[in-house]
Amino acid sequence: MSQFNSSAKQFPGADELIGFGSINVNVTTTGTTLEQTAPPSLLGPDNTPLGFLFWDTGRRITNKRRVRWTFNHPENWTDWRAIAWYGPGGNGFLPQVGTGAYWVGVSEMTPTPIDGAASSFVNGPGGSPVAWPWSGNDHIVRTEWGPATIHAKSHLKRSSGDPQVDFSSWIQLVFGGDGSGYFSETDDDIGSLGSGSGVTGIAGSGSAEFAAAMGSGANILAGYVTPPPPDFGGLLGRLREVIAGGLLGKFVDKGDPSPEDIIRLKLISESIDMVRGEKPTSTDAFEALTAAGRSMSAQELKRAIVTTQTTLRRGQAAVKFLESLAAKQQAIVAKKTVKPRKPAK
Numbered sequence: 001m002s003q004f005n006s007s008a009k010q011f012p013g014a015d016e017l018i019g020f021g022s023i024n025v026n027v028t029t030t031g032t033t034l035e036q037t038a039p040p041s042l043l044g045p046d047n048t049p050l051g052f053l054f055w056d057t058g059r060r061i062t063n064k065r066r067v068r069w070t071f072n073h074p075e076n077w078t079d080w081r082a083i084a085w086y087g088p089g090g091n092g093f094l095p096q097v098g099t100g101a102y103w104v105g106v107s108e109m110t111p112t113p114i115d116g117a118a119s120s121f122v123n124g125p126g127g128s129p130v131a132w133p134w135s136g137n138d139h140i141v142r143t144e145w146g147p148a149t150i151h152a153k154s155h156l157k158r159s160s161g162d163p164q165v166d167f168s169s170w171i172q173l174v175f176g177g178d179g180s181g182y183f184s185e186t187d188d189d190i191g192s193l194g195s196g197s198g199v200t201g202i203a204g205s206g207s208a209e210f211a212a213a214m215g216s217g218a219n220i221l222a223g224y225v226t227p228p229p230p231d232f233g234g235l236l237g238r239l240r241e242v243i244a245g246g247l248l249g250k251f252v253d254k255g256d257p258s259p260e261d262i263i264r265l266k267l268i269s270e271s272i273d274m275v276r277g278e279k280p281t282s283t284d285a286f287e288a289l290t291a292a293g294r295s296m297s298a299q300e301l302k303r304a305i306v307t308t309q310t311t312l313r314r315g316q317a318a319v320k321f322l323e324s325l326a327a328k329q330q331a332i333v334a335k336k337t338v339k340p341r342k343p344a345k
Contacts, residue, residue: 002075002080003024003078004027004069005024005082006020006022006023006036006084008038008042009083009085009086010086011085012087012107015045017044017050020042021036030071030072030073030074032071034068034071035066035067036082037065039065040177040179041086048088050086050088051089051177052085052086053085053086053173053174053177054084054085054171054221056104056105057183057185058185059199059201060104060169060185060225061102063172063177064177064182065177065178065179066181066182066183067082067184067185069186070184077187077190077198080199094217095217097141097150097212097219098219099113099139099222100139100220101222101224102222103158103165103225104168105199105226109156109157111156112139113152113153113156113222114152114153115154117297118151119148119149120149121141121142124144129142131143131144131148143215143217144215147213148212149210149211150212151208152167152208152210152222154167156224166226167203168203168205168222169207169222169223170210170220170222171220171221172221189228190228200226201223201226201227203227
């Protein structure tokens with residue numbers, strides 16, 4: 001059974017708000033469409049007027065009040081929860097941009113979403129005061145002395161014990177929301193997860209950069225999502241087949257591999273192909289790594305360098321071991337081919 005429900009909550013405390021008109025229905029038919037328009041305002045628990053801020057559609061965030069959901073694969077998920085978030089009006093008149101981060105389907109995240117190294121700011125005369133972090137707050141960018149391009153971090157963690165989630169999109173929070181048009185949401189691209197799986201977000205659904213003009217003010221929110229497990233073009237399946245055949249020993253599946261593990265697995269796959277006399281797969285592991293490096297942050301590049309060096313050292317150790325095995329095999333073969341001398345008469 002696939003269950004869809006919507007609700008309204010106060011941001012970020014998550015207090016339930018009444019007078020919203022929640023939806024709670026079973027979705028059983030392919031092509032089912034649901035639509036809801038959130039009111040521009042609701043009363044908070046203490047009767048304080050709260051304005052609409054954004055929808056958590058279940059997969060993404062949007063500041064549009066009207067959302068249309070189209071469900072083509074209800075057999076591939078069980079519970080779909082959408083939340084309309086409300087809050088008090090923010091101060092958008094100061095020459096500064098306030099930022100926040102939100103984990104779709106979960107909650108607000110306190111770490112800053114701003115990637116300072118990939119962003120650009122204009123500081124005060126002579127370089128002081130700095131535009132970011134403004135007054136020591138790494139969530140605020142000052143636009144008083146020039147425009148800013150705020151780049152979101154590609155990955156974020158709510159806390160050390162939580163999984164890493166991926167950037168999805170920026171939205172600008174407008175008190176009362178955007179009443180024009182509608183935001184379209186679907187359950188496409190989650191069919192490969194199998195029946196009964198949870199709803200996953202759509203990573204990279206919008207630009208990672210938000211441009212702010214000189215002297216402008218805004219409150220923006222970066223949405224982060226739990227993406228579906230990546231598809232590595234059948235590589236893992238081929239490796240598991242090889243491993244199941246006993247060529248590489250016992251394999252214990254402890255979850256999806258990291259990008260660095262994928263490089264190692266790809267190298268193993270190429271080696272196996274060559275040993276079998278087959279043509280290696282078209283995508284070279286190191287070519288893929290260097291191509292991916294062009295979009296990496298400084299921190300990601302450092303990590304990639306360390307892990308690649310580790311992989312190379314392991315490769316060198318493997319080569320030495322294989323060479324020693326080859327030498328032993330050659331010695332055995334040579335010993336068998338040496339004919340014994342006939343005894344002297």
